[in-house]
Amino acid sequence: MPYWPCRARAAKDAALMHRFANPARFLKIARPLTGWLFWSGLVLLLAGCTCGLFVTPADYLQGQTVRILYIHVPAAWLGMAGWTGIAVSALMQLVWRHPLAAVAGRAIAAPGALFTAICLATGSIWGRPTWGTWWEWDGRMTSMLVLLFLYLGYIALANASARQGAGQGGVSNVTAIFGLVGAINIPIINRSVVWWNSLHQGPSITLRGSSIDMALLWPLGLTLLGFSLWFGAIVLMRMRAILAQNKVEARMQRLARG
């Protein structure tokens, strides 16, 4: 491809990305979207959990405890997806200086940390009757615990940088670099059950299909989608809170100057 069409396309992509850089334009979309995501997510995850608890059969080997699957898997997925979101927003902040990227990164951190903690807690509860232990220092569990510590470190750095007024309610470049570097843990978590011997089962849901029987699998789609929509709603709520706080601070400064 000749040089100038590449440049033109890059400029077009950047223009599209910055179209929602204006907080007023973003809020116009985010306000109605928050409620839609929250309520549709809640309906789907309640339906998924109800079906997972009362409709699907017990597993022939694990018995009733297999029902923890419907919350454990979405929690693991959102813990890792959350950090991927932080890394993408960090890249957008550092490379394209997108003003909302830093706000998005800060907004993702708390729900991401929550789902990582839920994944660890439900995994531990599931592990006791299945493996006979609450915890094992193997690759999957240790790398997931490292992800929780990364989230806590990111939240501490983001709060400190916001207090110092960095990035208009967003995060400092150092925090963004931390978010980007921490993404190295995501493929480690994903491949940990393949690389190391583990009590944790190998990958049962891949792009090629699933080794879980369809009679048990179907409510997982509902809870995965439901928790993902709910996660989106919480991120939008937190972004709206940060943007409103920015507005208040700017207004207070103007009033103080007279």
Place this chain on the structure above:
Amino acid sequence: MHQWTFVIAAYAVTLLGTAAVSLISWRAMHRAEAQAETLANRP
């Protein structure tokens, strides 16, 4: 322990965590937006 005890414990942890974060996030958003609106309407 009965198997259902573990299932109930796992769902209870999830329910408590998600409910707490929903409430905290909604309250923070509601409070900040109300404050921004009050200041914007101030002459």
